[in-house]
Amino acid sequence: MTHELTLMAVHAHPDDEVLGTGGLLARCAAEGVRTVLVTCTNGEQGDDSGGVKPGEPGHDAEEVAQRRLAELRESADLLDIAHLELLGYRDSGMDGWSTNDDPAAFANIPLETSAGRLAGLMEHYRPQVVVTYDEKGGYGHPDHIQAHRIALTAAEKTGIPDKFYYTAIPRSGIKQMFEAVREAGVEIDFDPPEDFGTPDELITTTLDVAAHFEAKRKALQAHASQGENIFLLRLPEEMQRAAFSAEAFVRHYSRIDTPDTEDDLFAGLR
Secondary structure, eight states, X not given: OOOOOEEEEEESSTTHHXXXXXXXHHHHHHTTOEEEEEEEEXXXXXXXXXXXOTTSTTOOHHHHHHHHHXXXXXXXXXXXXXXXXXXXXXXXXSTTOGGGGOTTBGGGSOHHHHHHHHXXXXXXXXXXXXXXXXXXXXXXXXXXXXXXXXXXXXXXXXOOOSEEEEEEOBHHHHHHHHHHHHHTTOOOSOOOOTTOSBOGGGOOEEEEOGGGHHHHHHHHHHOGGGGGGOGGGGSOHHHHHHHHSEEEEEEEEESSOOOSSBSOTTTTTO
């Protein structure tokens, strides 16, 4: 039985959908591929109004969640995402935060429970391609690691996805971008370690998403409550354009014949 071409992206928090996969989602939608975004948490541990941080006086986790979910819906509209699915788990917070100990936090939900729910969505939408984070969650966030675990478990349980990918940031690209940022005199509060990003030789797929630059930038701007943490929006437009015009992925597996390197996640499926 032939099914509609479908992409499923599994992300941890509202706003995660934009940086690594915003161009992919917009490009797939423009090509007629059905897009499904699964967001695992409500983002309670983000910034509150006025930049109030989690744990500081005045931080209201539930209000933050409602604000971030509204921003997520706006972002999904801007990226022309066909289906937004919310698992609704509680944000675990960054690695080492006291919120990691909350039994209701996403990272503490039994794998069979959360992966079972995601498996149900895979059975419903039957995506040929699934995208999520690698086993390190990109940068070690407990919710990103858990999103990786449930996506891989659900894919293995259902056997539905033909191709499974991890988002990636090429290490060489990170180095070049931060050198350019420093030369431009832009102040940022993050200095990436030498091993930040994905080694270039592991990248299997590089996607040209330059045509969707504006959609991606506007989707990121939609997450205004977290703007202080999104340093890319403070860069000059030419740097933003360079950063947002390509997205990279590591193919974890393919059950179909696939070239070693690709410029399309649906290569071999169209």
